[in-house]
Amino acid sequence: MNPLSRLPSVDRLLSAAAPAALTESHGRAVVTAVVRDVLAAARAAIKDGGALADEAELIARVDAGVTARMQPKLRPVFNLTGTVLHTNLGRAPLPEEAVQALIAAARNPCALEYDIESGGRGDRDNVVNELLCELTGAEAATVVNNNAAAVFLLLNTLAQKKQVVVSRGELIEIGGAFRVPDIMSRAGAKLVEVGTTNRTHLKDFAENITPRTAMLMKVHASNYAIHGFTHAVPEAELATLAHQHDLPFVIDLGSGTLADLAAYGLPHEPTPAEAIAAGADLVTFSGDKLLGGPQAGLLVGRKDLIARIKKNPLKRALRVGKLTLAALEAVLALYRDPDRLHLRVTAVRQLTRPEAEIAAQAARLLPALRSALAGLPVTTEIVALKSQIGSGSLPVERLPSAGFAIKPQGKKGGVLNRIERSLRALSMPVIGRIEDGALLLDLRCLQPHEEAEFAASLATLNILN
Ligand SMILES: *Cc1c(COP(=O)(O)O)cnc(C)c1O
Numbered sequence: 001m002n003p004l005s006r007l008p009s010v011d012r013l014l015s016a017a018a019p020a021a022l023t024e025s026h027g028r029a030v031v032t033a034v035v036r037d038v039l040a041a042a043r044a045a046i047k048d049g050g051a052l053a054d055e056a057e058l059i060a061r062v063d064a065g066v067t068a069r070m071q072p073k074l075r076p077v078f079n080l081t082g083t084v085l086h087t088n089l090g091r092a093p094l095p096e097e098a099v100q101a102l103i104a105a106a107r108n109p110c111a112l113e114y115d116i117e118s119g120g121r122g123d124r125d126n127v128v129n130e131l132l133c134e135l136t137g138a139e140a141a142t143v144v145n146n147n148a149a150a151v152f153l154l155l156n157t158l159a160q161k162k163q164v165v166v167s168r169g170e171l172i173e174i175g176g177a178f179r180v181p182d183i184m185s186r187a188g189a190k191l192v193e194v195g196t197t198n199r200t201h202l203k204d205f206a207e208n209i210t211p212r213t214a215m216l217m218k219v220h221a222s223n224y225a226i227h228g229f230t231h232a233v234p235e236a237e238l239a240t241l242a243h244q245h246d247l248p249f250v251i252d253l254g255s256g257t258l259a260d261l262a263a264y265g266l267p268h269e270p271t272p273a274e275a276i277a278a279g280a281d282l283v284t285f286s287g288d289k290l291l292g293g294p295q296a297g298l299l300v301g302r303k304d305l306i307a308r309i310k311k312n313p314l315k316r317a318l319r320v321g322k323l324t325l326a327a328l329e330a331v332l333a334l335y336r337d338p339d340r341l342h343l344r345v346t347a348v349r350q351l352t353r354p355e356a357e358i359a360a361q362a363a364r365l366l367p368a369l370r371s372a373l374a375g376l377p378v379t380t381e382i383v384a385l386k387s388q389i390g391s392g393s394l395p396v397e398r399l400p401s402a403g404f405a406i407k408p409q410g411k412k413g414g415v416l417n418r419i420e421r422s423l424r425a426l427s428m429p430v431i432g433r434i435e436d437g438a439l440l441l442d443l444r445c446l447q448p449h450e451e452a453e454f455a456a457s458l459a460t461l462n463i464l465n
Contacts, residue, residue, distance in 0.1 A: 003052045007042055010035050018059045022066050034065040077429045078454060082401065082442030084350050085390035087175060089431065091288040091295070092347040093445075098293065098330040105326035112322045125310070127325045131332040135258045136272040136283070138300035142310055143287075143328065144318040148178045150284035150297030151252050155187035157312045158248065158305065162214035165192045167200035167233070169226060170219040174254070180219055189214065199231040202241060209245050216242040218280075220270060222254035225396045239279025248281035248305060255391065256285025256298070259338040264352045267397045272300055281305055287324075289391045292347030293331035294324045350445050351389060351399065358443050359384075359402035365443070365455055369404055372461040373419065377409040387444045403442040413437055422464045426457050 013019060013035045014028075023031045038061045042053050053061075077089060085091045094102070104110070115122040123129075125142045132141035144150050155164065164184060171193060173179045184191045192213075194204040205216055216238055235251065242249035255269055262268040269290060275283045282305050287296030297318075299309060309315060320328075334344045342352040362382045370380050383405040386398035408415050416439045423430040432441040446454055 003046050004043060006052055007039060007046075008055055008058065010039060013039065013055075013058060013062065016055065016059055019062050022063065026066055026070055030069060031062070031066055034062050034069060038062050038065055075429065077431050078450070078457075079445045080403065080430055080432045080441040080443065082385055082387045082403070082433060082440065082444065083390040084387060084399075084445060085289055085347060087391055091391055092292040093350075093447075094294065094327055095292065095331060095334060095344055095346045097334065097344070098327040101326040101330040102294075102323050105322045110322055110326070112325070124319065124322075124325060128329050128332055131329065131336075132298060132300055135332060135335050136300045137276045138272070138283070139303040140306035141298065141300040142306055142315070143320050143325070144297045144299070144315065145320055146288075146295050147252070147254065147284055147286040147297040148174075148183065149318040150299045152183050152187050153309055153312060153314055153318055154250060154282060154284060154299060155184060155189045156314055157309045158250075159187070159189035159214035161188060161190075163190045163192045163210065163212045164215055164217050165194055165205055165208050165213060166217045166219060167195045167204070168193045169195065169197050169200055169230075169232065170221055172219055172221055172223065174223060180252075198226055198229060200233060201231060202233050202237050205233065205238065205241055209241075209247070213245070213247060215248045215250050218249070218251045220252060220254045220256075235275060235278035235280065239281075242281075243279070248302070249279060250282040250301075251275045251280045251284070253283055253285040255289040255291075256283070257290035258332070258335045259341055261290065261348070261351075263338070264342050264348065266351060266399075272298075276301065286391075287328055287331075290347065290351075290389070291331065292345040294327040296320055296324055296328055346447070350447075353401075353444055355384070355400040355402055361443050361446065361448075361451060362402050362404060365451065365458075366404070368455040368458045369441075372458040373406065373463075376419070376463065377415055378406050378419070379409060380404055380406050383440075385440060385442045385444075387442055399444070401442050401444045403440060403444075406439040406441075407437065418464055422461055425464060426461065428453070428457055430454075430457070 014032060019031055019035065038058055042058060046052060079086055079089045113122045113124050128143060129141050144153055171180045181191050192208050194200060194208050218235060218238060239249045253270060253272060253275060256272050257269050258271060260268060260271065272283045272285055282299060282301035284297060284299050287293040287298060299306065334341065341348045343349065359382065366382060373380055382402060385401045385403050387401040389397060406416065406419060416434055420432065420434060420439055423432065432439055
């Protein structure tokens with residue numbers, strides 16, 4: 001008998017007990033599609049000379065296929081990479097206040113562009129305008145999709161077909177294809193590079209101001225540092241020079257936290273308030289870097305310039321939605337109390353966690369990890385680690401941290417790759433890093449309320465081949 005004809009039909013497989021139960025929970029369309037795929041693959045395998053899969057095996061494949069298909073793509077993970085603001089893992093986790101605000105805005109109609117007092121039309125920027133002005137000392141503010149969009153919109157509004165003077169040492173590339181010269185040309189502005197890579201002086205700017213100059217610009221070199229024989233022009237001097245020529249002075253701050261993180265023992269990162277106080281006319285920064293909020297690009301500064309930016313039709317194309325504004329408003333509100341940021345803003349809490357607290361957490365979790373890895377040719381120890389801030393913020397700084405180092409007992413490192421893949425296959429994937437022949441799990445970002453869930457998850461670890 002032709003083995004192909006011994007394969008069950010789609011209908012027969014669908015009516016078997018297990019697929020019928022799957023249909024009940026996931027719907028007939030999904031299960032039928034997976035059954036067809038499984039049968040097609042079985043047919044192809046037979047044609048290639050493979051064995052006929054029995055019905056139980058086919059049902060198991062349907063079950064696995066449906067589970068895989070129903071798995072959301074945007075899944076939460078445990079970030080044990082040691083990089084706190086990990087761009088590939090969604091940067092800053094939101095504080096609970098922001099999560100609640102976001103859910104409420106998602107679930108209900110909300111006063112997004114509606115003035116509740118007057119009953120008239122409102123402006124969505126008003127949701128955060130006052131808070132941003134209060135926290136930065138600026139006259140006005142607006143919000144777009146991310147900081148790249150903020151810089152683009154600013155250049156396109158104020159410098160189209162005109163020249164923008166920037167120091168050569170600041171023509172940066174940020175991961176994910178943000179490059180100052182490219183953004184500049186796409187925005188229609190002409191870049192005028194002045195000075196040298198390591199040293200730029202006030203006269204370099206002064207000598208390059210022409211009737212076609214639109215602005216002087218400073219870009220915070222957020223993801224690298226130049227040491228040694230260097231010179232950059234202080235912001236206040238650039239502002240004065242720009243104003244002598246009736247030009248705006250703008251700063252792309254990149255990270256731009258709203259509080260001085262030095263108060264928490266972190267390195268000082270320039271704030272928008274400092275930039276405004278130094279005379280900047282416009283400042284842009286990200287919502288989801290050190291600020292610890294949702295992805296957004298914040299523009300603060302002079303009222304007349306913000307008004308021009310808001311009139312640019314591209315503002316409409318780059319605007320943010322109500323979910324972003326809801327989360328952003330809640331996070332900004334937390335900055336009104338700068339003394340408790342380390343307790344309330346998740347990203348700041350993770351960045352400021354003391355090494356001893358993280359090490360104590362590692363000690364509590366070590367037995368669960370060792371038992372999950374029992375029988376494998378590896379050693380598992382608690383080690384001191386260095387976390388990174390991430391997202392290009394404070395690139396050379398390292399935060400003392402703690403976690404696990406899993407090392408192969410023999411010379412072969414293959415077991416580490418297997419463990420690493422197995423951890424990623426957990427229902428809430430665990431993402432670590434392999435470095436110098438060890439699999440490292442940095443616990444800095446494992447929040448205290450997640451500890452029990454993490455331990456329970458380890459108990460389900462299934463080591464893949
Ligand atoms: C991160 C960064 C950007 C891009 O910001 P996004 O919010 O990721 O779009 C632009 N400029 C600087 C200086 C940055 O650090």
